[in-house]
Amino acid sequence: MAMSLSLLFRRCCPKNRQALHRLFSTASTSESSDDADIVISGGGMVGASMACALAYSDSFADKRIVLLEAAPDRGDFHLPKRYSNRTCALSPSTAGLLSSFGAWEEIEMMRSQPVRRMQVWDSCSDSMIAFSQEDMTEPLAWIVENDVILGAIMRRLRQAPNPVDIRFETSAKSFVIPHVSESWEEKSKHPWVKVELGGEKSIYTRLLVGADGSKSAVRAAAKLHTVKWNYEQTAVVATLRLAEAIDNNVAWQRFLPTGPIALLPLSEEFSSLVWTTTPEDAKHLLKLPEESFVDAVNDAYWHERDKNALADKAVDGFSQLLNNIMPGGTAMKQLPPTVTGVEEKSRAAFPLELMHASHYVRPRVALIGDAAHRLHPLAGQGVNLGFGDVECLTRILEQAVAGGSDLGSLNHLLTYETKRQRHNLPVVATIDGLQRLYSTDFTPLVVARSLGLTAVNSLTMFKNLIIQRATA
Numbered sequence: 001m002a003m004s005l006s007l008l009f010r011r012c013c014p015k016n017r018q019a020l021h022r023l024f025s026t027a028s029t030s031e032s033s034d035d036a037d038i039v040i041s042g043g044g045m046v047g048a049s050m051a052c053a054l055a056y057s058d059s060f061a062d063k064r065i066v067l068l069e070a071a072p073d074r075g076d077f078h079l080p081k082r083y084s085n086r087t088c089a090l091s092p093s094t095a096g097l098l099s100s101f102g103a104w105e106e107i108e109m110m111r112s113q114p115v116r117r118m119q120v121w122d123s124c125s126d127s128m129i130a131f132s133q134e135d136m137t138e139p140l141a142w143i144v145e146n147d148v149i150l151g152a153i154m155r156r157l158r159q160a161p162n163p164v165d166i167r168f169e170t171s172a173k174s175f176v177i178p179h180v181s182e183s184w185e186e187k188s189k190h191p192w193v194k195v196e197l198g199g200e201k202s203i204y205t206r207l208l209v210g211a212d213g214s215k216s217a218v219r220a221a222a223k224l225h226t227v228k229w230n231y232e233q234t235a236v237v238a239t240l241r242l243a244e245a246i247d248n249n250v251a252w253q254r255f256l257p258t259g260p261i262a263l264l265p266l267s268e269e270f271s272s273l274v275w276t277t278t279p280e281d282a283k284h285l286l287k288l289p290e291e292s293f294v295d296a297v298n299d300a301y302w303h304e305r306d307k308n309a310l311a312d313k314a315v316d317g318f319s320q321l322l323n324n325i326m327p328g329g330t331a332m333k334q335l336p337p338t339v340t341g342v343e344e345k346s347r348a349a350f351p352l353e354l355m356h357a358s359h360y361v362r363p364r365v366a367l368i369g370d371a372a373h374r375l376h377p378l379a380g381q382g383v384n385l386g387f388g389d390v391e392c393l394t395r396i397l398e399q400a401v402a403g404g405s406d407l408g409s410l411n412h413l414l415t416y417e418t419k420r421q422r423h424n425l426p427v428v429a430t431i432d433g434l435q436r437l438y439s440t441d442f443t444p445l446v447v448a449r450s451l452g453l454t455a456v457n458s459l460t461m462f463k464n465l466i467i468q469r470a471t472a
């Protein structure tokens with residue numbers, strides 16, 4: 001039945017296909033259960049892009065794919081005049097994935113801002129590092145609003161050649177997972193995962209993909225354990241107005257002992273703020289009158305209160321030495337733009353934690369995105385890792401289809417887990433290490449990190465390697 005419906009869907013134009021989906025979903029409500037090849041739980045940026053990647057792959061033309069999203073359908077996305085306060089720095093490889101199903105081109109038609117230089121410096125010393133690809137055509141990253149990313153993906157998903165049964169305002173009440181759920185043998189002799197939607201409704205699926213964010217119900221049902229800790233830090237975000245229109249393509253990040261403050265370019269006149277600080281300070285920043293908030297942002301970028309004289313002296317001497325060995329090798333510090341306003345109601349706060357699932361898969365279950373890993377935003381890697389999961393899982397499932405294997409078989413799911421953990425774990429560990437290294441004003445550590453940063457800043461080849469790694 002699933003096969004014939006898919007073929008019927010494929011013969012229709014996208015608009016009629018959506019109508020058929022609705023009809024099919026409604027028809028299925030009278031049945032107690034329904035079958036799918038893949039159910040994706042969670043239609044955020046990562047889950048929706050997984051659905052899109054499958055919907056544009058020839059390998060899945062005759063497969064039945066269901067996307068469950070708890071939130072209501074927002075319909076076709078219309079770009080608002082005001083910038084959203086939620087943004088992500090997207091890497092070139094993410095742009096490649098989104099382009100593979102046309103979502104990157106949609107983003108470019110709406111709005112995105114390239115980052116051509118990134119300057120990171122320490123408030124405790126004069127040490128800094130700058131990355132740029134000025135000689136190359138490709139930017140280091142693009143700053144894009146989360147709503148624009150999701151709007152672009154959903155637009156492409158609705159036009160996809162392979163039909164996806166998108167069910168908004170729908171979340172699984174529970175899952176019966178073979179060999180995991182205690183009640184599996186009593187409740188179901190079925191070898192697939194049972195997704196219970198409440199009432200009499202359920203879906204049996206060969207593969208359940210958990211893309212339901214950091215509090216993933218799929219992860220909990222599959223009993224996939226996590227390593228996690230709370231950073232006791234909160235990220236304050238806001239949209240900021242700059243003093244004057246500039247060629248705004250630099251990402252500025254200053255490490256303060258309370259956490260990093262980042263200013264990310266949105267347009268000639270606006271930048272996006274991600275300011276990590278203590279939960280108490282975050283509460284205070286949210287309550288400040290607009291003018292005082294703007295003063296606090298400028299002060300955080302310019303003040304010299306944290307300066308450590310010993311670290312400064314060490315950096316000074318070391319920089320001179322490096323300049324003698326490699327004249328002109330060290331990138332010079334530039335000054336960040338001055339902020340003059342904060343967009344009304346654009347301030348918001350997000351508590352930060354590290355979370356990594358020890359395993360991403362079980363038989364018939366795979367986790368992607370924040371359901372598998374959540375990290376500190378200081379390096380802007382979270383959703384990029386999620387998009388990397390999508391790319392990898394799609395390729396592996398395509399190989400499974402080509403080889404005639406069962407989509408939920410642990411054999412190829414383990415290949416996905418190994419590949420992604422090899423890539424994701426070093427990123428998670430490095431970002432956590434950086435967060436710890438910079439969360440102290442203990443003099444020996446300040447001196448050591450300042451000398452390290454100064455040395456790396458003078459090694460162009462090493463910096464290029466870091467760029468390659470961060471943008472992959």
Ligand SMILES: Cc1cc2nc3c(=O)[nH]c(=O)nc-3n(C[C@H](O)[C@H](O)[C@H](O)COP(=O)(O)OP(=O)(O)OC[C@H]3O[C@@H](n4cnc5c(N)ncnc54)[C@H](O)[C@@H]3O)c2cc1C
Pocket residue numbers: 041042043044045046047068069070071087088089090170171172211212213214217235237274350368369370371377379380381382383384385386
């Ligand atoms: C301040 C801040 C700045 C950041 N900056 C960057 C950056 O610059 N670059 C970067 O790469 N990353 C960044 N990130 C990380 C990035 O925002 C996340 O990695 C990303 O949002 C995760 O997307 P996701 O789709 O995996 O999860 P989510 O965005 O959490 O989406 C999960 C979806 O699942 C749905 N859902 C949940 N439960 C169910 C259920 N039971 N059934 C059905 N649906 C369900 C939810 O409604 C939601 O739509 C930042 C994060 C923060 C907090």
